[in-house]
Amino acid sequence: MQEKGLLIVLSGPSGVGKGTVRKEIFSQPDTAFEYSVSATTRKPREGELDGVDYFFKTREAFEEMIENDQLLEYAEYVGNYYGTPVDYVRKTLDEGKDVFLEIEVQGAGQVRRKFPEGLFIFLAPPSLSELENRIVTRGTETEDLIKGRMKAAREELEMMELYDYVVENDKVELACERVKSIVVAEHCRRERVQYRYKKMLEVD
Numbered sequence: 431m432q433e434k435g436l437l438i439v440l441s442g443p444s445g446v447g448k449g450t451v452r453k454e455i456f457s458q459p460d461t462a463f464e465y466s467v468s469a470t471t472r473k474p475r476e477g478e479l480d481g482v483d484y485f486f487k488t489r490e491a492f493e494e495m496i497e498n499d500q501l502l503e504y505a506e507y508v509g510n511y512y513g514t515p516v517d518y519v520r521k522t523l524d525e526g527k528d529v530f531l532e533i534e535v536q537g538a539g540q541v542r543r544k545f546p547e548g549l550f551i552f553l554a555p556p557s558l559s560e561l562e563n564r565i566v567t568r569g570t571e572t573e574d575l576i577k578g579r580m581k582a583a584r585e586e587l588e589m590m591e592l593y594d595y596v597v598e599n600d601k602v603e604l605a606c607e608r609v610k611s612i613v614v615a616e617h618c619r620r621e622r623v624q625y626r627y628k629k630m631l632e633v634d
């Protein structure tokens with residue numbers, strides 16, 4: 431029987447650099463994870479593409495996905511819905527591939543309840559002032575939205591103790607290396623390697 435892949439969840443407050451770290455990890459040729467594209471009711475930012483960055487949905491279409499049980503998790507975050515289409519995640523894990531979710535903290539909690547065997551990594555900022563500086567510098571949010579995201583961030587930071595690992599995003603390259611090393615270590619810890627060796631020894 432095919433061994434299942436590992437569900438990797440990268441979460442943390444808005445502006446900490448989850449998207450930046452994820453994109454850097456996925457730009458590296460040795461990365462073997464599959465990225466799960468989320469659905470959202472947020473309007474696309476400049477340069478964002480439907481089906482690549484998100485599946486952009488109307489509120490009605492998103493609520494239909496909720497009713498039809500098509501989401502592994504979802505959350506309403508600062509006025510918009512965000513959610514993970516469940517079929518892609520299940521199918522890809524069943525194929526033995528690791529799936530990478532980049533989601534906010536409420537959604538990560540829901541995934542933890544459904545997939546306790548997942549690997550949960552919290553990306554933390556060097557400081558709250560640096561977090562605010564990153565959201566402001568990104569220039570994608572109005573002043574009100576920045577306030578909303580900073581308020582949510584204080585609550586989200588308190589959740590970090592529920593995660594398997596906390597990775598500080600001081601420098602993007604270092605944060606990526608830490609995340610990738612954790613995944614490698616986790617595969618070893620979960621006896622995948624031992625299992626393969628056992629099989630090999632049985633054959634010999």
Ligand SMILES: Nc1ncnc2c1ncn2[C@@H]1O[C@H](COP(=O)(O)OP(=O)(O)OP(=O)(O)O)[C@@H](O)[C@H]1O
Pocket residue numbers: 442443444445446447448449450451564565567568599600601602
């Ligand atoms: N290590 C870092 N040092 C300095 N700036 C960074 C670092 N990581 C990310 N940034 C910058 O911080 C801003 C926010 O990053 P990003 O959009 O990746 O955050 P996010 O956590 O995905 O945010 P959101 O949850 O709102 O989508 C971007 O302008 C990005 O270039």
Ligand SMILES: Nc1nc2c(ncn2[C@@H]2O[C@H](COP(=O)(O)O)[C@@H](O)[C@H]2O)c(=O)[nH]1
Pocket residue numbers: 442443444448468469472503504505507512513514532533534535536537538
């Ligand atoms: N619970 C979920 N959160 C998600 C998902 N996809 C993205 N996100 C998170 O939402 C916020 C805001 O994102 P932005 O693109 O508007 O800046 C951020 O923390 C994302 O990580 C999801 O499927 N479920």
